[in-house]
Amino acid sequence: MKKNRMAFLLIIGGLLFSAYPTYASTPSYAKWGQLAIKTAKEKYPRANIVDYLHIGREDKLHSSVEKFKLWVDDRGQEFGLLIQIEFDPKNDQIIRVHTQKTRN
Template sequence: MLWICCLSILASTAFARHPEPEPSYAKWGNMAVQETMKRYGFPIIDYLHVGRTYISARKAEEKFKLWLRKPDGKEFGVYVTIRFDPVTDRVETIGFEETNR
């Protein structure tokens, strides 16, 4: 009986879910969501991290695509590009580009 209890504990710890580490773009994703909400005020229904581009040693961009829904039910996408200094994390610009796709 004891071995069944020990086996049960081992199995539960072996398959326990460990929290995933936060992705490197999480800070920028939160900023993209907050700034999009400020600018548009519509619910965000989907989110995609497009990727990071290094422009130079002191300049990088994180790009996200957010999908929003207007009060009339119509949906549209917004590409949000955050340009920043990857050494200091100082934001230079935040750009928005609307799309229907």
């Protein structure tokens, strides 16, 4: 009787587990985040990126802007770095990349 009960529980558990996907999906802004990090490393080659935040996306009439804030440690000096990547959403063509250093 215990074997049948255990088999039943394993089958039910397997069905419940398979009903929920266990993979992590890649966010739509991931490639733009990689570009933001690359931009920061090019601008501050000796710096370490301490933290990363996707602020959001702004859709304009003919373009979109992905906004990020990176916290950077450049040889003991820490600061924020706002990075905005403007691109054409039809073909992902980059229009401009804007960076701005912040105090916090």
